Amino acid sequence: MIKEQAAVDFLKSQIIEFPETAIILGSGLGGLVDEIDIEKRIPYSEIPHFPVVTVEGHGGDLIFGDLEGVAVLAMNGRFHYYEGYDMADVVFPLRVMKLIGIKRLVITNAAGGLNEDFEVGDLMLIEDMISLLPENPLRGKNSEEFGPRFPDMSEPFDLDWLEKAKSAAIRLGVKLRTGTYIGLQGPKLETKAEIRYCRIIGGDAVGMSTVPEVIAVNHMGLKVLGISVITNESIPKVAKEFTHADVVATANKAGKKLVELVKNIL
Ligand SMILES: O=P(O)(O)O[C@@H]1C[C@H](O)[C@@H](CO)O1
Ligand SMILES: Nc1nc2[nH]cnc2c(=O)[nH]1
Numbered sequence: 001m002i003k004e005q006a007a008v009d010f011l012k013s014q015i016i017e018f019p020e021t022a023i024i025l026g027s028g029l030g031g032l033v034d035e036i037d038i039e040k041r042i043p044y045s046e047i048p049h050f051p052v053v054t055v056e057g058h059g060g061d062l063i064f065g066d067l068e069g070v071a072v073l074a075m076n077g078r079f080h081y082y083e084g085y086d087m088a089d090v091v092f093p094l095r096v097m098k099l100i101g102i103k104r105l106v107i108t109n110a111a112g113g114l115n116e117d118f119e120v121g122d123l124m125l126i127e128d129m130i131s132l133l134p135e136n137p138l139r140g141k142n143s144e145e146f147g148p149r150f151p152d153m154s155e156p157f158d159l160d161w162l163e164k165a166k167s168a169a170i171r172l173g174v175k176l177r178t179g180t181y182i183g184l185q186g187p188k189l190e191t192k193a194e195i196r197y198c199r200i201i202g203g204d205a206v207g208m209s210t211v212p213e214v215i216a217v218n219h220m221g222l223k224v225l226g227i228s229v230i231t232n233e234s235i236p237k238v239a240k241e242f243t244h245a246d247v248v249a250t251a252n253k254a255g256k257k258l259v260e261l262v263k264n265i266l
Helices: 002-014 032-034 092-099 157-174 192-200 210-221 246-266
Strands: 021-023 037-043 061-067 070-076 104-113 123-133 176-183 205-207 223-233
Touching: 002 037, 002 092, 021 032, 021 157, 032 061, 032 070, 032 246, 070 092, 092 210, 104 123, 104 210, 123 157, 123 210, 123 246, 157 176, 157 223, 157 246, 176 210, 176 223, 205 223, 210 223, 223 246
Parallel strands: 021 070, 021 104, 104 223, 123 176, 176 205
Antiparallel strands: 037 061, 061 070, 104 205, 123 223
16 A cells, blocks of 8 residues: 555656546557557556566557546556566556556456357446466555455456447447456466366456556456457467467557547547
């Protein structure tokens, strides 16, 4: 809490009025920043205790501005557990967001498709999630200021927002899949047997982020919506090696649909 407060104090010295809506931009999805009428861009390196981005395709700044008439905070680049960060670091920005008054959050990510019906470039609305990470951000002494010891996670994603997202997709003619996201530690990709396992337990997409963030914001009572860009097939139909560069390129391309969708939802 002390570290978060130092970051909040710094942000308060930079920003007069904070927005209530935030967006986390996943791998290759920084293009959404171009749609924001930017009022202030603050590099993570200037914010006390903020971690450092180490992944290609992720920016490294907080962007305050206006997206189609809605005041937003965009987190341009996120932190992953596989980078070596503690869970507390991974969700540090979200706790700072709570303290500056963010009420709702759209989380985006790049993910591998498990569902055989999905195609590369599809968007998937995350209706539920499974954590296969080795720990979660609530382990340890509970911070009562943030939320309860045992937060309910039976509806991790806001039902009203899910319905709005589906209607927005119909209005825009954007194909929007729905499904369950499985969060894994990474950074290794899945073996064929792990992919079969993930499918059998109910996953539609796999990735290496989002789950800790959703747990932290559910703990703090923020409303959350999650959207994955399916950047690759977990088991490619035609032999193809996974590269992060392909993930970023596909996310960049599909990001245009995502931007339209997010603007419409907000
Ligand atoms: O931050 P996201 O979940 O979009 O990033 C995904 C998971 C890995 O960081 C990376 C793999 O290419 O993309
Ligand atoms: N674990 C995992 N993360 C990803 N991020 C983007 N694609 C993938 C994938 O296939 N597997």
